[in-house]
Every structure is written in C-alpha cells, then in structure tokens.
Amino acid sequence: MSMKKLVALVLALAMILSLAACGSSGGAMDQQQQQTTTTTTTTTGGSDEMPDITWRMVTTWSPGTAHAVTDETFCNYVSKLSNGHFTIDYYGVDELCAQAEVFDYVSKGTAECGGDWAGYWAGRDVVFELLATTMNLFSQMDYVLWCYEGGGLDIYQSVFGEYNMTYFPLVYHLAESGIRSSKPVSTVEDMQTMKVRLGGVLAGRVAEKLGITPVTVAGGELYESLQRGVIDAAEYSTPYADYTFHLEEVTDYWVAPAWYQSAGCNGVMINLDAWNELPDNYKEIIEMASYLTMFDAIHRYDYNDIGATNDILASGTQLTEWDPEAWDTFCATAEEVYEEARAESEWFDTCYTSMLDYKENIAQYRDMLDLYGFGFNSATE
Numbered sequence: 001m002s003m004k005k006l007v008a009l010v011l012a013l014a015m016i017l018s019l020a021a022c023g024s025s026g027g028a029m030d031q032q033q034q035q036t037t038t039t040t041t042t043t044t045g046g047s048d049e050m051p052d053i054t055w056r057m058v059t060t061w062s063p064g065t066a067h068a069v070t071d072e073t074f075c076n077y078v079s080k081l082s083n084g085h086f087t088i089d090y091y092g093v094d095e096l097c098a099q100a101e102v103f104d105y106v107s108k109g110t111a112e113c114g115g116d117w118a119g120y121w122a123g124r125d126v127v128f129e130l131l132a133t134t135m136n137l138f139s140q141m142d143y144v145l146w147c148y149e150g151g152g153l154d155i156y157q158s159v160f161g162e163y164n165m166t167y168f169p170l171v172y173h174l175a176e177s178g179i180r181s182s183k184p185v186s187t188v189e190d191m192q193t194m195k196v197r198l199g200g201v202l203a204g205r206v207a208e209k210l211g212i213t214p215v216t217v218a219g220g221e222l223y224e225s226l227q228r229g230v231i232d233a234a235e236y237s238t239p240y241a242d243y244t245f246h247l248e249e250v251t252d253y254w255v256a257p258a259w260y261q262s263a264g265c266n267g268v269m270i271n272l273d274a275w276n277e278l279p280d281n282y283k284e285i286i287e288m289a290s291y292l293t294m295f296d297a298i299h300r301y302d303y304n305d306i307g308a309t310n311d312i313l314a315s316g317t318q319l320t321e322w323d324p325e326a327w328d329t330f331c332a333t334a335e336e337v338y339e340e341a342r343a344e345s346e347w348f349d350t351c352y353t354s355m356l357d358y359k360e361n362i363a364q365y366r367d368m369l370d371l372y373g374f375g376f377n378s379a380t381e
Contacts, residue, residue, distance in 0.1 A: 049281065050085040055274065058106070059115035060099045062220055063092040066241045066304065067266055070171050070297045071115035074268060077289035086282050088113065099218070103269070107163045112274040115170070117266050122201040127159055127347040129202050130355070133176075133261040135334035137355060140263045140298070142362075143172040150358040155351050156267070162347075166275050168290035169267040171297035173238050174305060176264065178256030180247045181233035182226070184318070185255045187326045188212070197222065197234035202341060203260035206333045219245065226250040235260065239312060240304035248315045255320045259330040 057075060061068040075088040097105045103121050106114040119132035138146070146152040147169055160167040179185055181194065191212045198204055198214040207214045217225050217234065225231045227250045234251075235258060236242050268290065275283065313319060322330070342349040366373050 049279075050082065051279065053086045053278070053282065055086075055088045055112035056096070057088045057090045057113045057115065057268070058096050058102050058111045059091070059093055060102050060117060060120060061093055061115060065244050066238070066301060067115070067117075068092060069300075070266060070293060071268070073296055074115075074170055074289055074293040077292050078285055081285045081288055082282065086285060103163070106269045106271050107165055109164075109271045109273055111271075113268050113270045115266065115268055117264070118167075119200050124163075125159070125347055126201060126341045126345050127351050129200050130341075130348060130351050131156055131159065131265065133200065133264040134355070135203060135206065135260050135338070136262050136331045137338075137359075138263050140172050140174045140302075142358070143169075143263050143265060144294075144298075145362070146355060146358045147172070150361075151354055152358075155347075155354060159347050159351075160269060161272065164272045165269045166272055167267055167269055168286065169265050170290055170293045171266050171301060172294070173264050173266075173298070173301045176235060176237055176258035176261040177239045177242050178254055178258045179233050179235050180226070180242065180251035180317075181253045181255070182229075182251060183232070184253050184320060185233060186320055186323045188329055191233070194232035195230070197225070197231050197236075198260060199235060200260060202334075202337050205337045205340075206260070206330065209333050209337070210329065222247060223250055237264070238301060238305050238308075240301065240308040243308035243312060248312045248317045252316070252318060253320065254312070254317050255322060257322075259322070259327065259334065 057071065059068060059071050061071060072090055075090050079087050091111075093099050093102075096111065099120070102114045102116060103124075105111045117132050119129040122129040122132075143152070147156070153169075156167040156169065179191075179196065183194075185191060185194070188210050191207075192210070194212075195215050196207070196212060197217045198207055204214040215231050217231060219236055222234050222236055223245055226234060226247065234247070236245060236247065242248075270286070275286075278286070338352060342352055
C-alpha cells in the first residue's frame with residue numbers, strides 16, 4: 001500500500017472513530033472483550049465490517065524494556081484504529097514461550113504474532129541477521145528508505161513467507177552503543193584477551209576470524225554475568241536499552257561506535273494463516289499500526305538514547321574510541337564475512353545485492369549532502 005493511501009485511510013478512520021464516539025452512549029469499548037483461549041483467532045460479535053477479533057502476541061523481549069514498549073505500542077494502535085474491535089493480547093518473554101520458541105510459536109500458529117529482532121533466527125538462514133542489522137553498511141535512515149522505497153519490505157515478507165509468516169518492521173534504531181567492559185578496550189588485541197558477549201551469527205564469525213572468542217549470554221543475564229566475571233565485556237543494544245539493564249553499574253569502560261550493528265530493526269512476525277483470515281480492512285489496520293509504531297518508536301528511541309548516554313557518562317563510565325587500525329580491520333573482515341554469506345544463502349545474496357543497489361543509487365545525493373546527510377557519506381563506507 002502506498003504512503004498516500006495509508007495517510008488517507010488513517011484520516012478516514014479517525015473521522016469514523018470520532019463520529020462513533022459522538023453517536024453512541026457506550027461505543028465499541030463497552031462491548032464484551034473477547035479472550036483468546038485456543039491457538040486460533042477468536043472472532044465473535046461486532047459487525048460484518050468490523051468483527052470482534054482477538055489475537056495473541058508473544059515476544060523475545062523482557063517486560064518494561066524499550067523493545068517491549070514498542071511491541072505494546074503496536075498492539076495499542078491496532079486496538080485504537082479498529083475502535084476496540086481488533087485487539088492483541090500481549091505476553092512478555094517466558095509468559096507463554098521462551099525467547100528461542102517465539103519463531104516456531106508464530107510460524108505454527110500457536111500465537112498469531114510475535115515481536116522479534118530477526119537476527120535471533122540467523123541459525124535458520126543468515127539472511128535474517130541482515131534483515132535485523134548490518135555491520136557498517138546501513139544507517140537508520142538507510143534502512144527506512146530501503147524498506148519503504150527500495151523494495152526492502154518485499155524481501156522481509158518473502159523471506160518470512162518461507163516459514164508461513166509475513167512481517168512488518170516496527171522500529172529502525174540508530175547504531176548500538178558499543179562494547180561495555182571491565183577494562184579499557186581499543187584494539188583487536190585487547191578483545192583477544194577477553195570473554196566478550198556479541199549478538200549475531202555474522203558478528204560472531206568476524207570475531208572468530210580475528211581470534212576473538214564470542215560468548216553467548218541472554219540479555220537478561222548480562223548484569224550478573226558481568227558482575228560475577230563470567231564475561232569481561234558485552235554489547236547489548238542502544239544506549240537507552242543498555243541503561244534499562246544498568247550495565248554502567250558493572251562496567252567502567254565503553255568503546256564506540258558499534259562496528260557490528262550500525263543500525264537495527266525490531267518487528268512483528270505474523271502467522272500467514274491468521275493474516276489471510278483477516279478482513280482486508282484489518283490487514284490495512286495492521287499496516288497502518290506498523291507505520292505509526294515506527295514513527296513513535298524512532299523519535300522515542302533516539303531521544304531516550306540521548307538522555308541515557310548523558311546519564312551513563314555522568315555515572316563515571318569512561319567513553320573511548322576504537323583504534324583506527326582496529327576499526328579498519330573490523331570493517332574489512334565484515335565485508336569478507338558478507339561475501340562468504342552470499343555463497344551460503346540465496347536469500348542473503350538477494351537481500352545484500354538489494355542493499356548495495358540502494359547504496360549505489362543514493363551515493364551522489366549522499367555525497368552532495370556531505371556533513372548534512374543522514375549517515376555514512378559514501379556508497380562504499
């Protein structure tokens with residue numbers, strides 16, 4: 001659906017909702033709320049145009065985190081845009097299923113939808129990591145333009161379609177914070193002597209090529225793992241997301257930027273059978289809710305990252321930069337890993353080629369903007 005059509009539909013729905021609110025004593029919100037008690041969509045009451053439907057949403061995120069708030073924002077928009085007729089009951093990680101089970105829960109229809117960072121599924125196909133983040137390839141704005149104008153959304157939905165799902169991004173955020181550590185880090189050699197938590201299959205391959213041993217630790221276990229010395233250093237997410245885990249309390253140093261995640265995406269997986277059963281107007285509501293959540297989340301994430309960065313540094317954390325030679329080594333090794341992944345996965349090759357085509361197309365405009373642009377200032381950096 002085009003952005004113009006979406007905007008028009010949002011305005012039309014807003015008028016409908018306002019008229020409904022003025023023209024009835026109770027409105028749809030006073031109707032009996034439906035509870036999902038089976039693994040399929042619950043549909044009762046309402047009207048032919050606006051039937052009452054309740055879905056369940058599982059997630060990879062812990063309650064109260066920035067990422068969980070994005071999921072909940074999406075659910076709230078779906079309810080508001082449907083005047084309460086289409087609701088999504090939200091369950092935090094481990095309430096219905098563990099983080100590693102979310103993909104199959106949605107793919108098999110046990111839950112109709114699920115919030116995720118697609119990189120968690122890179123063990124199935126490395127393309128999932130490219131859909132979730134890039135190593136020194138895309139900025140936040142690159143992802144937004146590529147997704148909505150450069151054919152990216154079609155790739156998301158085609159890849160997830162192989163697993164009986166469709167997909168809508170809910171937030172593209174800026175680069176992750178960097179590495180938090182118990183001692184200063186600035187070179188590849190520094191990292192070779194440490195136990196480092198790194199997220200992502202491809203980032204792990206870069207680390208291994210450079211003699212760094214990546215350690216797998218769940219986000220919710222980072223604080224204790226750092227505190228007890230199980231790991232010496234770790235990355236997690238953006239400054240605000242890191243701050244919600246209070247990592248500044250158990251680390252003294254912070255090296256940036258994050259070569260392993262120059263931008264990132266969280267989204268919602270939707271079971272394809274449940275999607276196909278929806279009335280067309282409810283499919284449009286899902287699409288609109290995803291767009292509205294994207295706008296809400298981008299400004300919330302970015303602004304909260306500013307405050308979190310200030311608070312982290314005020315706590316005494318020392319911020320440093322990578323040694324230029326180390327930075328060049330990370331970036332060159334990342335490109336090598338990407339080229340190897342192209343031969344491993346047809347979908348990765350399709351996605352990576354599309355991203356490179358986008359960067360070539362935007363190169364002259366980006367270079368013209370120079371310092372007033374929105375990310376890396378060449379087609380190859």
